[in-house]
Amino acid sequence: MKKLVGLLLITALSVANPGHADLKIKGGRFWHGPQKTRMVIDMSDAPNFEVFSLTDPDRLVIDLAQATLGRPLTGPGTQKSPVVQVRTGQPKQGVVRIVLDLDGPVEYQVFALKPSPPYEHRLVLDIFAAQRAATRQVAQANxxxxxxxxxxxxxxxxxxxxxxxxxxxxxxxxxxxxxxxxxxxxxxxxxxxxxxxxxxxxxxxxxxxxxxxxxxxxxxxxxxxxxxxxxxxxxxxxxxxxxxxxxxxxxxxxxxxxxxxxxxxxxxxxxxxxxxxxxxxxxxxxxxxxxxxxxxxxxxxxxxxxxxxxxxxxxxxxxxxxxxxxxxxxxxxxxxxxxxxxxxxxxxxxxxxxxxxxxxxxxxxxxxxDPRCPPSRGEKGVYVVRPGDSLSLIAARVGSTVAALRELNGLHSDVLKVGQKIRVPNA
Ligand SMILES: [Zn+2]
The missing domain is CATH 3.40.630.40 (Zn-dependent exopeptidases)
Structure with a gap:
């Protein structure tokens, strides 16, 4: 059976204005990085929320009290992420439940952010694949x-x-x-x-x-x-x-x-x-x-x-x-x-x-x-054509113009061959 690692429960954060009954959930989005997937939910007020995880299958559940869903939340997209899909529901009156279906165990962290232009209140959920520590060590050894x-x-x-x-x-x-x-x-x-x-x-x-x-x-x-x-x-x-x-x-x-x-x-x-x-x-x-x-x-x-x-x-x-x-x-x-x-x-x-x-x-x-830097390789003032290169791209890269490169190399056509040597201004 799969188990969730590092279970973190945050319950009932105080509401900024308890008399204010309707928290509007205005949308959400995902950002995918190599270390984590971040879900951000926009809302009209400081949230009163609860987050917990479930197994078989692995899920993360976010309950928002006194809330209404302004519009459907977008899914995680097609990028590689532990989040497979997003569902929403209403388990009881006034509670919006957001369920993230996961492809395996995760670690997570959740926090609310105060307004910071152009954003209003946000709830941020960072989701880490459980084995992230191991990959980080490999990167360092390299x-x-x-x-x-x-x-x-x-x-x-x-x-x-x-x-x-x-x-x-x-x-x-x-x-x-x-x-x-x-x-x-x-x-x-x-x-x-x-x-x-x-x-x-x-x-x-x-x-x-x-x-x-x-x-x-x-x-x-x-x-x-x-x-x-x-x-x-x-x-x-x-x-x-x-x-x-x-x-x-x-x-x-x-x-x-x-x-x-x-x-x-x-x-x-x-x-x-x-x-x-x-x-x-x-x-x-x-x-x-x-x-x-x-x-x-x-x-x-x-x-x-x-x-x-x-x-x-x-x-x-x-x-x-x-x-x-x-x-x-x-x-x-x-x-x-x-x-x-x-x-x-x-x-x-x-x-x-x-x-x-x-x-x-x-x-x-x-x-x-810089003595710490190895000496330059290759011929000075010579550019070797690589796959995908064009005369305009080479000109931009070396800080020249297509016309100047044509003239310098006596080129009558802009067709280049991979491996071809092009003289470039060596200023
Ligand atoms: Zn800047």
Missing amino acids: RKDDYLVILDPGHGGEDPGAIGGRGTREKHVALGIARRLERMINRDGRMRAQLTRSGDYYVTLRGRVKFAMKQKADAFISVHADAAQRRAARGSSVYILSKKGASSEMGKWLAKRENASDLAGGVDIGGQEPAIQKALLDMGLDWKVKESKVLARRILNEMQKVGRLHSKRVEQAAFVVLKSVDIPAVLVETGFITNRAEEKALANTLHQERLAGAIFRGLSRYCDA
Whole structure:
């Protein structure tokens, strides 16, 4: 018989307004990550809820008192998840019951979140497949002695990040660029890249930092898109940690851990354990800030070749994701999603390739000068055609144009063969 692991019962949380009889359930959604599946339920008020599990077959049951179901809840979708389907019912007057049919035993965690724009009250249910601890250890054992770059696409899942006038979401842009950058790094041969998130789900800011530290990474690059009230604001910028802010705000950071992103992303504030706080305070900030600045300058230098800069200097701010990683760490704002023209560009895959290419070349230059990084392989100024490549894609990747590549290589056609060597500008 299957058994549920780590049974957690939360009963009868106090209602914000007990006289208020009708809690409206306004909808729900799923986010699927490698570690967990998250179900979020939107509601009009603080919920009075009870969660319990049943076996044969495995189920999770959520009972919401004094509630009505505004509209049917959507299912978990087609992605791999321990949740097979969602059913709703009314076991007794005024109680809405949500039943999640599971494909096996799970561990779970449930918490209510207060309103955080654009969200109203939310109930969050995190569901972990029971064997998750084992897979995590395997991932750690795989760490090789190479140059590891952690790429951190901002936001995700419940946290869309900035939203443009045409509806483009920062979380998608950030992941698109980071994925392209990941491919470039992994193809290069001398470095290796890993993403803090590889899909549309939220990872806490501390979770991102922890991941980089656990992997003993060599560099950290967070990818974002900017937003401003002023629609005219445009251009990209590169940030590093503010040293002044870091030393004086370290304590502040510990208190400020539920910042805007984490609130939107849906973080259980009560459930966080302060595991890495000590390490942060002890680290060698000077070396880190100096190295981060060198890396940021290299990236800025390449970014200005493919687009406008918002700031020609390396900017400094107290970003949580940069604060605690004791390795060179930069945060790249790839453009303003609130600017009409840049929003359009940021959603364009060729432009994403161009931005990723610029960050890659900056990182590559940094790597050339870093004794910790293996020497460059392959011929300088030569690009070997791979499956799926096109002249326009290569041009975007290397920061050139189709016309320039045609001329440089004396090409009369745009047809490429896999393995073909293309000369590229080696600036
Ligand atoms: Zn952002």
